[in-house]
Amino acid sequence: MTLPLYGTASQSAGFSSDKARSILRLRSVDSAAERHVADFAIARTPDDIRRAIEADWPSILFVSDGSIDLCGTFTGQLVAVPPKYNYLADGDVIGFDHASRKFRTLYRRNSAHNSFLVTERCNNYCLMCSQPPKNVDDRWILSEIRESLPLIDPATRALTFTGGETLSDWEDFTAVLKECRDRLSATAIQVLTNGRAFADSRIVDAWKEIGHPNLMAAIPVYASVDHVHDHVVQAKGAFDETILGILKLKDRGQRVEIRVVLHALTAPIIEDTGRWIARNLPFVDHVALMGLENTGFAIANDTMLWMDPVDYGDGLARAVDHLSAAGVNVSVYNLPKCVLPKSVWPHALQSISDWKNGFVEECDRCDAKTTCSGFFTTGRPRFSRGVRAIISQRDESTALAG
Amino acid sequence: MARFLRPESFSAATEDLLLLPFNFERAGAHQYLVANMVGDFVRLSEEELNRLVDLQVRPGDGLYEKAYAAHLVTGTNQKAQRQLLAARLRSRMSFLQQTTPLHIFVVTLRCEHSCPYCQVSRQSTDRSRFDMNEQTAMSALDIAFASPTARIKIEFQGGEPLLNFPLIRKIVAAAKQRSGKQLDFVIASNLALLDDTVLEFCKENNVLLSTSLDGPADLHNKNRPRPDANSHELAVAGIRRAREILGPDRIGALMTTTEASLDRVDEIIDEYLQLGLDGIFLRPLSPFGFAIKTKQFAKYDAQKWLAFYERGLRRVLEINRQGTPFREFYAALLLTRMLSDRPIGYVDLRSPAGAGLGALVYNYDGSVFASDEGRMLAETGDDAFRLGHVEHDSYNSLILSDKLIGAISSSLTQCAPECSTCVYESHCGADPVYHHATQGDALGIKPLSAFCARQKGIMGLLLDILENSPEDAAILRRWAAA
Numbered sequence: 001m002t003l004p005l006y007g008t009a010s011q012s013a014g015f016s017s018d019k020a021r022s023i024l025r026l027r028s029v030d031s032a033a034e035r036h037v038a039d040f041a042i043a044r045t046p047d048d049i050r051r052a053i054e055a056d057w058p059s060i061l062f063v064s065d066g067s068i069d070l071c072g073t074f075t076g077q078l079v080a081v082p083p084k085y086n087y088l089a090d091g092d093v094i095g096f097d098h099a100s101r102k103f104r105t106l107y108r109r110n111s112a113h114n115s116f117l118v119t120e121r122c123n124n125y126c127l128m129c130s131q132p133p134k135n136v137d138d139r140w141i142l143s144e145i146r147e148s149l150p151l152i153d154p155a156t157r158a159l160t161f162t163g164g165e166t167l168s169d170w171e172d173f174t175a176v177l178k179e180c181r182d183r184l185s186a187t188a189i190q191v192l193t194n195g196r197a198f199a200d201s202r203i204v205d206a207w208k209e210i211g212h213p214n215l216m217a218a219i220p221v222y223a224s225v226d227h228v229h230d231h232v233v234q235a236k237g238a239f240d241e242t243i244l245g246i247l248k249l250k251d252r253g254q255r256v257e258i259r260v261v262l263h264a265l266t267a268p269i270i271e272d273t274g275r276w277i278a279r280n281l282p283f284v285d286h287v288a289l290m291g292l293e294n295t296g297f298a299i300a301n302d303t304m305l306w307m308d309p310v311d312y313g314d315g316l317a318r319a320v321d322h323l324s325a326a327g328v329n330v331s332v333y334n335l336p337k338c339v340l341p342k343s344v345w346p347h348a349l350q351s352i353s354d355w356k357n358g359f360v361e362e363c364d365r366c367d368a369k370t371t372c373s374g375f376f377t378t379g380r381p382r383f384s385r386g387v388r389a390i391i392s393q394r395d396e397s398t399a400l401a402g
Numbered sequence: 403m404a405r406f407l408r409p410e411s412f413s414a415a416t417e418d419l420l421l422l423p424f425n426f427e428r429a430g431a432h433q434y435l436v437a438n439m440v441g442d443f444v445r446l447s448e449e450e451l452n453r454l455v456d457l458q459v460r461p462g463d464g465l466y467e468k469a470y471a472a473h474l475v476t477g478t479n480q481k482a483q484r485q486l487l488a489a490r491l492r493s494r495m496s497f498l499q500q501t502t503p504l505h506i507f508v509v510t511l512r513c514e515h516s517c518p519y520c521q522v523s524r525q526s527t528d529r530s531r532f533d534m535n536e537q538t539a540m541s542a543l544d545i546a547f548a549s550p551t552a553r554i555k556i557e558f559q560g561g562e563p564l565l566n567f568p569l570i571r572k573i574v575a576a577a578k579q580r581s582g583k584q585l586d587f588v589i590a591s592n593l594a595l596l597d598d599t600v601l602e603f604c605k606e607n608n609v610l611l612s613t614s615l616d617g618p619a620d621l622h623n624k625n626r627p628r629p630d631a632n633s634h635e636l637a638v639a640g641i642r643r644a645r646e647i648l649g650p651d652r653i654g655a656l657m658t659t660t661e662a663s664l665d666r667v668d669e670i671i672d673e674y675l676q677l678g679l680d681g682i683f684l685r686p687l688s689p690f691g692f693a694i695k696t697k698q699f700a701k702y703d704a705q706k707w708l709a710f711y712e713r714g715l716r717r718v719l720e721i722n723r724q725g726t727p728f729r730e731f732y733a734a735l736l737l738t739r740m741l742s743d744r745p746i747g748y749v750d751l752r753s754p755a756g757a758g759l760g761a762l763v764y765n766y767d768g769s770v771f772a773s774d775e776g777r778m779l780a781e782t783g784d785d786a787f788r789l790g791h792v793e794h795d796s797y798n799s800l801i802l803s804d805k806l807i808g809a810i811s812s813s814l815t816q817c818a819p820e821c822s823t824c825v826y827e828s829h830c831g832a833d834p835v836y837h838h839a840t841q842g843d844a845l846g847i848k849p850l851s852a853f854c855a856r857q858k859g860i861m862g863l864l865l866d867i868l869e870n871s872p873e874d875a876a877i878l879r880r881w882a883a884a
């Protein structure tokens with residue numbers, strides 16, 4: 001199922017008008033943690049509210065379907081959100097717009113898949129972009145992230161920054177990453193970028209300067225040939241800049257992941273691409289070969305892009321072989337086990353973020369479900385004709401029956 | 403979707419294309435083998451090669467994609483491919499940063515064997531004037547420690563080095579007392595004199611053993627005459643004992659190929675396999691020392707040897723297919739160069755040559771040679787690779803000697819006739835000592851060189867297997883991976 005990460009509050013009170021938006025961190029009513037001005041007690045019942053007031057909470061977030069009348073018993077800040085946001089819990093962080101009452105969940109403490117959208121601007125225009133670029137001034141997002149960072153649990157295992165092109169405002173963004181270095185030094189920080197900015201030595205030097213102990217640039221490479229990659233990302237010259245960027249990062253000892261999204265333009269040549277990466281860039285830290293998320297532009301370009309994974313499984317397996325043989329650490333993301341050749345299974349990970357991950361009925365009878373990526377629930381999911389429950393014993397009995 | 407541009411919009415115009423350097427060789431009717439600057443291979447038809455050279459390629463025509471992915475063609479405004487080639491070349495050549503990692507001490511010329519092909523002229527065992535003395539050894543150690551590399555390997559050779567075991571002890575102790583370098587030690591011995599004292603010493607000091615094993619008993623003993631005709635027995639017993647006491651990876655064996663070996667490669671390999679060794683180095687007979695004098699070298703040519711090698715390699719692959727991991731080490735070296743950019747400084751497989759830059763040899767009498775083969779030449783009166791003497795020379799004066807600089811600079815494959823345009827150049831090497839010995843010239847005329855014929859033959863064979871025999875290719879790839 002898909003978790004709703006955006007919404008509109010049904011009610012709010014106590015917010016000043018000199019500020020357009022606030023960052024809220026949720027705390028359980030009886031949390032003993034030290035209170036920050038951004039902290040809101042999270043209440044799910046009228047009784048919770050009573051206890052919160054008793055415990056002197058100046059700010060309360062109420063999850064409920066009805067409206068609530070506090071009859072002057074409470075004069076602090078109040079936000080009420082509908083029950084489908086009941087997943088919100090202690091430690092979570094949301095961004096709240098005062099005038100429109102719109103909010104976004106920015107961080108869920110119990111999730112392994114937290115990501116911050118940095119900007120919607122991008123100098124690529126990928127045919128399958130899941131977050132179609134918008135040319136708008138959205139620099140406020142970076143300030144919101146800056147405000148959120150101090151509220152995030154330093155024990156968070158991993159955090160992803162995504163876009164748009166995250167390095168669109170590279171100076172401000174590297175400053176944010178420096179804050180991560182200071183506040184979240186134990187967190188694995190992954191930045192999704194098209195890598196073109198790193199062709200500029202000033203930017204790659206600034207990146208090196210960040211010095212976060214566990215920082216990874218995740219950069220897409222779609223082909224071994226310039227015009228194929230450039231067509232996929234709809235930007236002439238992108239391949240050259242991206243490869244140059246990867247080389248400059250590695251030259252400075254920075255960690256790099258290469259990501260290849262698989263669709264009808266990239267999947268038929270995946271063996272060549274894998275062999276090329278193995279031969280030319282074996283020093284990258286990780287390669288992820290990724291099934292397509294059918295959302296955003298991918299829906300608009302469906303006829304150009306859809307390819308059933310069972311039709312590229314063999315090439316994918318050979319790509320994995322070339323990469324492994326060269327000592328490259330390779331994973332396959334977003335593709336269910338049943339559509340992949342067995343040799344690929346050890347590389348296939350449960351990569352889909354918890355809030356947009358689902359399974360189909362067939363999966364209930366499948367022995368592989370607990371280790372399977374399953375499917376995206378976002379956009380307009382497309383299913384391979386190869387989806388078939390994996391049942392080790394039954395394989396034999398059907399073979400006998402046949 | 404009008405806002406998305408069509409594939410053609412991203413094609414480069416012909417005038418924006420540029421050829422990158424590559425070498426090629428005819429490989430059958432209308433077929434060419436092509437290698438880019440770092441030795442990645444592709445096959446092109448004659449028509450494709452001609453079109454490529456004329457830059458008559460267009461994105462989408464298949465040839466453009468093949469040539470671009472192989473770094474044969476790039477865009478005039480692009481930088482990434484040239485940077486990529488530069489980075490890969492830098493990695494491949496970075497063995498040059500380890501200057502002179504190997505130091506060979508000939509602690510005695512005496513030997514109790516009398517092998518007809520022996521690459522050093524043996525001296526009877528009783529003449530102690532053919533032993534290295536301590537003062538010479540310490541001066542040699544000064545030179546070894548002056549080489550710039552952080553890790554050096556000291557190899558003891560002879561003759562039979564165990565005939566001067568007391569000096570080996572002294573050199574190891576003295577080297578360990580000096581600080582500043584990581585140390586490896588190897589004793590190259592026929593193991594006839596291996597006893598518990600020697601083994602104990604090797605264990606204590608982490609010394610590797612390397613021995614000769616030419617194959618089954620009759621072959622080995624014919625190659626290596628000894629009064630009791632028991633050279634094979636002693637070597638095998640020594641290998642077993644050493645494996646037991648020092649561990650299976652602390653002893654290696656090397657074979658010498660003679661004419662008598664040529665028909666028996668399967669038996670030779672099985673001998674290695676039975677002893678539990680993890681591979682074999684199928685070596686050519688070298689043209690040095692006694693080998694040339696006794697005309698052994700002339701007795702078979704490169705083609706006969708290649709047939710022997712191919713048969714051996716196929717036998718080794720069969721062993722792997724049957725489930726026992728076992729390598730042919732020369733193929734493994736070449737494959738590492740062909741399939742990766744790891745720096746391989748193997749002395750005979752590099753350019754600039756490994757003479758002096760890869761190894762120095764200190765003879766028993768204090769003279770210093772650029773390679774072991776150079777020392778063997780001197781035994782037959784040719785001082786071309788005698789660089790100096792431990793008493794009068796320093797590391798720098800040896801390395802910067804005119805003889806060495808001359809030999810290395812005149813033999814560079816990167817700019818030599820034939821080599822500089824050879825499709826195998828990236829994976830080959832300069833062997834000035836060999837070519838001096840066989841042709842009287844450090845560079846040599848490559849079409850007349852058995853070294854060159856072997857290199858082309860082996861690499862051609864490996865490519866054929868990689869392209870046409872998937873199961874064997876997977877085995878070969880594994881050799882290159884580790």
Ligand code: SF4
Nearest residue numbers: 336338363366369372
């Ligand atoms: S049937 Fe469902 S759970 Fe099983 S492998 Fe396929 S997608 Fe995964």
Ligand code: SF4
Nearest residue numbers: 821824827830854857
């Ligand atoms: S020696 Fe022969 S195989 Fe080697 S580079 Fe020269 S011409 Fe080529």
